[in-house]
Amino acid sequence: MNMLTEAGVEQQIADQADIAAIKMRGKGVTVHYGDKQALFGVDLDVPEKQVTALIGPSGCGKSTFLRCLNRMNDTIAICRVGGDITLDGEDIYDPRIDVVELRARVGMVFQKPNPFPKSIYENVAYGPRIHGLTRNKAELDQVVESSLRKAALWDEVKDRLQEPGTGLSGGQQQRLCIARAIAVSPEVILMDEPCSALDPIATAKVEELIDELRQNYTIVIVTHSMQQAARVSQRTAMFHLGYLVEEGATDKMFTNPDDKRTQDYITGRFG
Numbered sequence: 001m002n003m004l005t006e007a008g009v010e011q012q013i014a015d016q017a018d019i020a021a022i023k024m025r026g027k028g029v030t031v032h033y034g035d036k037q038a039l040f041g042v043d044l045d046v047p048e049k050q051v052t053a054l055i056g057p058s059g060c061g062k063s064t065f066l067r068c069l070n071r072m073n074d075t076i077a078i079c080r081v082g083g084d085i086t087l088d089g090e091d092i093y094d095p096r097i098d099v100v101e102l103r104a105r106v107g108m109v110f111q112k113p114n115p116f117p118k119s120i121y122e123n124v125a126y127g128p129r130i131h132g133l134t135r136n137k138a139e140l141d142q143v144v145e146s147s148l149r150k151a152a153l154w155d156e157v158k159d160r161l162q163e164p165g166t167g168l169s170g171g172q173q174q175r176l177c178i179a180r181a182i183a184v185s186p187e188v189i190l191m192d193e194p195c196s197a198l199d200p201i202a203t204a205k206v207e208e209l210i211d212e213l214r215q216n217y218t219i220v221i222v223t224h225s226m227q228q229a230a231r232v233s234q235r236t237a238m239f240h241l242g243y244l245v246e247e248g249a250t251d252k253m254f255t256n257p258d259d260k261r262t263q264d265y266i267t268g269r270f271g
């Protein structure tokens with residue numbers, strides 16, 4: 001029988017406490033597109049109910065890593081992912097995992113707002129309906145309203161729910177896409193440069209929203225804006241040429257990074 005020492009038991013409890021605070025964990029993650037390797041052994045923990053920013057020069061692999069977290073890379077035929085990625089300790093690349101369900105738990109908001117060519121209401125109602133999350137119209141109405149409220153859009157659209165989502169401004173469309181992601185009650189929301197197509201006012205609104213959302217959701221955001229990473233995130237991970245250079249508390253990463261490449265990048269010396 002396997003006897004654990006007292007110290008061993010304490011360590012196990014400490015490890016479990018650590019796992020509880022980590023929502024997603026990447027270990028030795030590699031990605032190849034055909035013969036070309038885009039990620040090299042990335043180890044990165046995503047803490048629960050915090051915002052983790054992925055930064056680094058163009059082509060360093062930020063979006064590739066983000067897409068590994070909900071198996072979005074599965075849609076790219078030449079893409080192969082190696083290493084381990086877990087959600088609440090469970091291997092998301094296990095063949096028994098239902099990818100549709102995984103993507104409901106780990107939702108995604110893209111760079112360019114991409115509402116469906118349907119009404120504002122239908123954009124938000126679509127997910128809960130296909131996942132069978134509501135029993136009747138009243139419940140669906142309730143989910144649509146609460147999702148639009150959480151995305152800070154309700155007041156602007158409540159009198160025009162039947163109008164097309166594509167008729168909204170860019171910033172409103174992006175908040176509609178966030179409402180659509182929220183509607184299926186995800187645990188993690190991945191955002192790939194969600195503000196790059198928005199003006200400064202719409203950007204400020206989305207950033208404010210991200211800050212509110214972290215009370216209930218774990219967020220991972222790819223951004224090219226150092227100001228945005230500093231404003232919205234608690235953790236920052238710096239990538240370079242497919243490697244994770246370093247990661248840590250955002251305050252430290254922006255004031256006293258360990259690696260010169262991070263220092264050079266955040267001060268605009270390369271990238």
Ligand SMILES: Nc1ncnc2c1ncn2[C@@H]1O[C@H](COP(=O)(O)OP(=O)(O)OP(=O)(O)O)[C@@H](O)[C@H]1O
Binds near residue numbers: 033061062064065
């Ligand atoms: N679908 C694809 N097919 C082939 N190569 C790809 C594909 N997507 C990305 N790559 C390559 O993988 C590497 C990492 O790209 P990725 O888009 O992850 O970087 P990034 O840091 O997000 O860049 P950016 O900041 O410009 O969006 C790049 O060399 C890129 O050319």
